[in-house]
Amino acid sequence: MKVDLSDKVALVTGSGNGIGLAIADSFARNGAQVIYTDIDVPAVKKEAAKFPSCRGCEMDVRKEDQVKDVVRKIMDEFGRIDILVNNAGVNTVKHRVTFDEFPKDEWDWIIETDLNGVVIVSRVVSPLMVAQQSGRIIHISSICGLVALRLQSAYIAAKHAIVGLTRAMAIELAPKGVLVNAIAPGSTVSEGTKKLFYGPDGKFVDRIQRILDHIPLGRPAKAEEIAHGALFLAAPESAYITGTVLTIDGGWTAGGYARDF
Numbered sequence: 001m002k003v004d005l006s007d008k009v010a011l012v013t014g015s016g017n018g019i020g021l022a023i024a025d026s027f028a029r030n031g032a033q034v035i036y037t038d039i040d041v042p043a044v045k046k047e048a049a050k051f052p053s054c055r056g057c058e059m060d061v062r063k064e065d066q067v068k069d070v071v072r073k074i075m076d077e078f079g080r081i082d083i084l085v086n087n088a089g090v091n092t093v094k095h096r097v098t099f100d101e102f103p104k105d106e107w108d109w110i111i112e113t114d115l116n117g118v119v120i121v122s123r124v125v126s127p128l129m130v131a132q133q134s135g136r137i138i139h140i141s142s143i144c145g146l147v148a149l150r151l152q153s154a155y156i157a158a159k160h161a162i163v164g165l166t167r168a169m170a171i172e173l174a175p176k177g178v179l180v181n182a183i184a185p186g187s188t189v190s191e192g193t194k195k196l197f198y199g200p201d202g203k204f205v206d207r208i209q210r211i212l213d214h215i216p217l218g219r220p221a222k223a224e225e226i227a228h229g230a231l232f233l234a235a236p237e238s239a240y241i242t243g244t245v246l247t248i249d250g251g252w253t254a255g256g257y258a259r260d261f
């Protein structure tokens with residue numbers, strides 16, 4: 001997919017790996033100057049180095065002071081931020097337990113990263129976009145922000161909250177020229193899901209058939225297919241879209257595919 005992002009400056013969180021990396025790369029290939037940020041510092045340094053006009057730096061979305069510092073440096077060097085993608089996110093690999101048994105430390109880690117991290121970065125960046133009277137903010141939610149799955153209550157709660165936050169931010173920021181949308185990916189092969197169920201080489205293992213049974217298109221997404229959605233929402237052509245959730249899930253949320261009733 002080709003769009004014109006030349007002269008645009010984009011900040012993508014969690015872009016050392018997976019979906020965030022695919023989004024950052026697609027923006028850079030379409031002309032944007034992209035700041036790759038992550039807690040995985042070697043990864044962002046390596047990935048950003050592919051494009052001379054891009055930068056890679058450490059940024060933990062849970063640490064407000066670090067976020068402010070990174071954004072200050074971006075403003076010093078580039079003078080603006082046109083696109084923010086709040087992609088950094090985690091889910092538990094250790095526990096699949098009911099909500100009343102969910103370990104507090106894992107609950108806090110997921111909510112702090114997947115919800116509070118999005119709020120922290122948005123609160124630092126959106127005033128700059130308001131001052132510019134233009135900007136695009138894209139939150140990466142999940143199909144877990146639209147429907148519930150059992151035994152993942154913290155992730156479900158955080159991702160549902162992101163959908164609500166998208167709508168709340170969209171109506172507050174629309175009069176100021178800033179558009180806010182979300183993407184709800186379905187199961188996507190990434191570094192994170194390789195650890196969970198796709199196996200190190202992305203091939204299907206163990207629990208994967210249970211996931212595939214719910215995907216009408218019969219396969220998980222590639223990270224690049226999620227990136228196409230982000231590219232569309234960042235493009236000049238989507239100037240009338242705000243407050244929406246773009247679902248990219250191979251049909252997962254369209255209905256009860258795994259059973260006949």
Ligand SMILES: NC(=O)c1ccc[n+]([C@@H]2O[C@H](COP(=O)([O-])OP(=O)(O)OC[C@H]3O[C@@H](n4cnc5c(N)ncnc54)[C@H](O)[C@@H]3O)[C@@H](O)[C@H]2O)c1
Pocket residue numbers: 013014015016017018019020037038039040059060061062087088089090113117140141142143184185186187188189190191192193
């Ligand atoms: N892969 C899927 O099936 C899928 C489906 C729906 C939604 N998502 C969402 O897409 C986003 C990306 O997921 P992914 O599968 O590419 O994950 P991933 O684990 O492959 O990559 C996530 C990246 O975020 C970084 N990160 C983690 N905590 C961070 C923090 N505190 N600050 C900054 N960076 C941090 C990691 O280091 C990693 O590079 C997440 O928000 C995830 O919830 C993924």
